[in-house]
Amino acid sequence: MEAGPDFELVLGSASPRRRELLAGVGLAPPVVPADVDESVVGRPAPEVAAVDIARRKARALAASRVGAAVVVLCADTVVGVQDEDGWTLLGKPSDRDEARRMLQRLSGSTQVVSTGLCVARCSDGALFDDVESTHVTMRPLGPDEIDAYLDSGEWRDKAGAYGIQGRADAFVVGLSGGGFDNVVGLPVERALALLERAGYRHLPDRVHEQ
Numbered sequence: 001m002e003a004g005p006d007f008e009l010v011l012g013s014a015s016p017r018r019r020e021l022l023a024g025v026g027l028a029p030p031v032v033p034a035d036v037d038e039s040v041v042g043r044p045a046p047e048v049a050a051v052d053i054a055r056r057k058a059r060a061l062a063a064s065r066v067g068a069a070v071v072v073l074c075a076d077t078v079v080g081v082q083d084e085d086g087w088t089l090l091g092k093p094s095d096r097d098e099a100r101r102m103l104q105r106l107s108g109s110t111q112v113v114s115t116g117l118c119v120a121r122c123s124d125g126a127l128f129d130d131v132e133s134t135h136v137t138m139r140p141l142g143p144d145e146i147d148a149y150l151d152s153g154e155w156r157d158k159a160g161a162y163g164i165q166g167r168a169d170a171f172v173v174g175l176s177g178g179g180f181d182n183v184v185g186l187p188v189e190r191a192l193a194l195l196e197r198a199g200y201r202h203l204p205d206r207v208h209e210q
């Protein structure tokens with residue numbers, strides 16, 4: 001017999017992609033976005049920054065639910081490119097010009113897309129985190145192609161100014177080391193495993209079968 005509280009799940013994210021990915025495995029939790037400072041200090045590796053920001057989101061949402069039988073799942077997706085000076089992290093572009101610069105930087109290179117996960121168990125304040133990283137290689141993009149992509153508007157609200165789940169799929173020539181779902185914003189199997197660690201019981205059956 002399972003012991004412990006029967007936790008309610010809350011998705012701490014405004015991202016429609018995360019909601020859809022969870023819905024794909026039969027989970028439709030209520031959504032409560034976290035509003036936190038997503039800035040990073042120095043030049044951390046993308047997996048470090050992604051977990052750090054996901055933890056900030058989870059802590060912020062747990063703070064108003066102290067002692068409740070609730071687990072809050074938060075995530076953060078960061079695109080990182082590395083050169084001789086270290087990592088440059090690309091978050092969500094603030095405007096079209098920044099989106100253009102990001103796409104020019106990503107053109108013809110391999111980037112690391114990391115999604116950090118953090119589950120806050122509000123009953124006792126425990127935090128559980130994990131991260132997945134996917135290497136994404138883009139072919140060289142011409143200026144006209146970048147302009148056409150910017151016209152589509154798909155760059156908005158997406159780390160690195162592109163969505164692999166849309167037209168930018170045509171830019172990608174290689175994917176390794178992690179999942180497609182991770183690039184879209186939520187490594188689903190990893191998120192389910194983390195929820196299980198936190199004591200959430202209402203997971204899709206296949207998690208328990210592993």
Ligand SMILES: Cc1cn([C@H]2C[C@H](O)[C@@H](COP(=O)(O)OP(=O)(O)OP(=O)(O)O)O2)c(=O)[nH]c1=O
Pocket residue numbers: 012013014015016017033034075076077078079092113157158159160162163164165183184185
């Ligand atoms: C690289 C990439 C990112 N993205 C998205 C996933 C995330 O929604 C977004 C990165 O921003 P995040 O700050 O991780 O998430 P968010 O602001 O959308 O939502 P919240 O903070 O409330 O959880 O970029 C794609 O949809 N496709 C892609 O190919």
